[in-house]
Amino acid sequence: xxxxxxxxxxPIYEQICKSVCGEIARGVxxxxxxxxxxxxxxxxxxxxxxxxxxxxxxxxxxGIIYSVAGKGCFVAKHEGKADKRLTEDFERKTKExxxxxxxxxxxxxxxxxxxxxxxxxxxxx
Amino acid sequence: xxxxxxxxxxPIYEQICKSVCGEIARGVxxxxxxxxxxxxxxxxxxxxxxxxxxxxxxxxxxGIIYSVAGKGCFVAKHEGKADKRLTEDFERKTKExxxxxxxxxxxxxxxxxxxxxxxxxxxxx
Amino acid sequence: xxxxxxxxxxPIYEQICKSVCGEIARGVxxxxxxxxxxxxxxxxxxxxxxxxxxxxxxxxxxGIIYSVAGKGCFVAKHEGKADKRLTEDFERKTKExxxxxxxxxxxxxxxxxxxxxxxxxxxxx
Amino acid sequence: xxxxxxxxxxPIYEQICKSVCGEIARGVxxxxxxxxxxxxxxxxxxxxxxxxxxxxxxxxxxGIIYSVAGKGCFVAKHEGKADKRLTEDFERKTKExxxxxxxxxxxxxxxxxxxxxxxxxxxxx
DNA sequence: GTGGTCTAGACCACG
DNA sequence: GTGGTCTAGACCACG
Numbered sequence: 391x392x393x394x395x396x397x398x399x400x401p402i403y404e405q406i407c408k409s410v411c412g413e414i415a416r417g418v419x420x421x422x423x424x425x426x427x428x429x430x431x432x433x434x435x436x437x438x439x440x441x442x443x444x445x446x447x448x449x450x451x452x453g454i455i456y457s458v459a460g461k462g463c464f465v466a467k468h469e470g471k472a473d474k475r476l477t478e479d480f481e482r483k484t485k486e487x488x489x490x491x492x493x494x495x496x497x498x499x500x501x502x503x504x505x506x507x508x509x510x511x512x513x514x515x
Numbered sequence: 516x517x518x519x520x521x522x523x524x525x526p527i528y529e530q531i532c533k534s535v536c537g538e539i540a541r542g543v544x545x546x547x548x549x550x551x552x553x554x555x556x557x558x559x560x561x562x563x564x565x566x567x568x569x570x571x572x573x574x575x576x577x578g579i580i581y582s583v584a585g586k587g588c589f590v591a592k593h594e595g596k597a598d599k600r601l602t603e604d605f606e607r608k609t610k611e612x613x614x615x616x617x618x619x620x621x622x623x624x625x626x627x628x629x630x631x632x633x634x635x636x637x638x639x640x
Numbered sequence: 641x642x643x644x645x646x647x648x649x650x651p652i653y654e655q656i657c658k659s660v661c662g663e664i665a666r667g668v669x670x671x672x673x674x675x676x677x678x679x680x681x682x683x684x685x686x687x688x689x690x691x692x693x694x695x696x697x698x699x700x701x702x703g704i705i706y707s708v709a710g711k712g713c714f715v716a717k718h719e720g721k722a723d724k725r726l727t728e729d730f731e732r733k734t735k736e737x738x739x740x741x742x743x744x745x746x747x748x749x750x751x752x753x754x755x756x757x758x759x760x761x762x763x764x765x
Numbered sequence: 766x767x768x769x770x771x772x773x774x775x776p777i778y779e780q781i782c783k784s785v786c787g788e789i790a791r792g793v794x795x796x797x798x799x800x801x802x803x804x805x806x807x808x809x810x811x812x813x814x815x816x817x818x819x820x821x822x823x824x825x826x827x828g829i830i831y832s833v834a835g836k837g838c839f840v841a842k843h844e845g846k847a848d849k850r851l852t853e854d855f856e857r858k859t860k861e862x863x864x865x866x867x868x869x870x871x872x873x874x875x876x877x878x879x880x881x882x883x884x885x886x887x888x889x890x
Numbered sequence: 891g892t893g894g895t896c897t898a899g900a901c902c903a904c905g
Numbered sequence: 906g907t908g909g910t911c912t913a914g915a916c917c918a919c920g
Contacts, residue, residue, distance in 0.1 A: 649774060658865060659865075661865075662865035662866055665865070665866060665867075666866045726862060726865050726866075726867050727862055727867055727871065727872070727875060729861070729862075730855075730858040730859060730861075730862045730872060730875060731875050731879065733855040733858045734855060734875055734876050734879045735879050735883070736783075736854070736855075737851060737852055737854075738880055738883045739883065740783065740786075740787035740790070740791075741790060741791040741851075742790075742851050742852055742855075744876060744877070744880040746852065747852070747855060747876045748873055748876055750852060750856050750859055751859050751869060751872045752869070754859045754860050754863055755863055755869040758860070758863045758864065
């Protein structure tokens with residue numbers, strides 16, 4: 391399930407990109423699988439079709455999906471790009487925290503406790 | 516030293532907040548210490564005074580500093596708020612990555628390698 | 641109707657915050673209702689847009705409204721924060737007066753007579 | 766005991782005025798009593814002498830004290846002006862709250878609970 | 891159109 | 906000198 395947060399600084403199209411990459415990384419969509427039509431997804435999420443179209447065009451530009459006119463969008467042979475996209479924000483924030491002087495161990499502790507909480511919270515997926 | 520990154524989505528005033536919190540967390544400024552005058556910092560960074568003033572007023576609202584009109588801004592008894600502010604982005608991105616299905620170990624590996632690189636890169640701090 | 645008092649020590653942005661909270665508390669705007677666009681309100685009140693924007697951003701930080709860039713500002717699930725904001729100044733002044741030695745009954749008398757006068761003066765609301 | 770809050774919007778000289786009025790209203794200083802010398806009070810509170818002098822000159826202008834060159838400042842026949850000064854902020858905030866739509870009873874409840882808390886807290890004075 | 895950010899510059903009270 | 910407030914006006918991303 392894709393959930394969109396209209397509050398906050400992350401643009402909606404970016405959230406869509408992340409969600410699709412997440413589903414690709416988790417194997418929901420495999421290479422050459424068709425992903426949901428932009429218009430259908432827009433309707434489902436109550437978004438402007440242009441917003442979803444923008445997300446898809448970014449994913450295409452990044453080599454994660456490819457589009458076939460009149461057919462739809464499909465997962466490309468992306469060689470891990472989808473996975474990398476999921477962690478690039480995390481990596482940037484890691485570097486920022488480290489350069490601000492936060493000790494490595496503090497960060498690892500945060501990861502551990504977040505993971506423990508996530509495990510406890512829900513066993514879906 | 517505070518460095519500002521013009522590119523990217525993080526507003527300048529937010530970067531200033533982070534930098535000041537970093538210096539407080541590292542003990543550069545202790546409780547009731549005076550932090551640099553808004554106008555002086557603006558001049559040093561080549562920014563408009565309003566931008567620094569905005570950052571300072573946010574830090575005051577958050578209880579990390581207090582301002583005395585006509586005197587300056589001082590570090591408040593903030594009870595770890597400065598430290599928390601440095602890691603809250605990291606924590607949010609950790610949770611996002613985990614809920615997207617990224618394995619805990621992948622995140623820890625990223626932290627480790629970023630820390631190794633940071634250590635190699637510069638020995639300041 | 642929002643009226644602004646230029647004289648006195650209360651900043652304009654604070655008066656806007658109070659006014660908006662008053663309208664939320666009175667039910668003029670309910671949860672998820674859109675409040676007036678910052679620029680429209682500024683024009684109506686003859687103020688600079690930045691002043692209204694400052695008020696709105698404070699209300700957002702306080703969790704009373706949330707903003708959706710490109711859409712507008714909306715009333716948040718604020719759990720009485722709007723009401724509390726309307727009485728916090730009064731409460732502070734109550735405590736100050738009491739600790740200065742003003743008898744409780746004197747304060748109640750003031751409230752009673754102010755309320756009587758307000759009722760007589762105008763029947764709006 | 767006079768305590769000064771250097772944070773917040775209330776100027777120091779205004780706080781001094783309030784404190785002196787409070788002591789007059791409570792009968793600590795009676796008509797024609799000498800109040801503390803400005804310079805002595807400044808030293809005691811760690812303030813700039815000009816700040817205390819400003820407070821005293823305002824009290825004199827308002828007819829609450831009178832000064833005798835070379836002798837000091839004394840409590841004037843002020844006919845309740847000192848008491849009124851202690852409640853004028855409270856009265857203003859009462860009116861603001863009422864005009865914002867806060868019910869009279871809510872304000873009275875706040876006074877009652879603040880008084881109850883004050884009684885419980887300390888029995889000094 | 892909407893909010894978000896930033897620059898530029900002014901004036902003020904306070905101390 | 907210092908912070909606080911405000912106006913004026915610009916540019917941007919988003920949708």
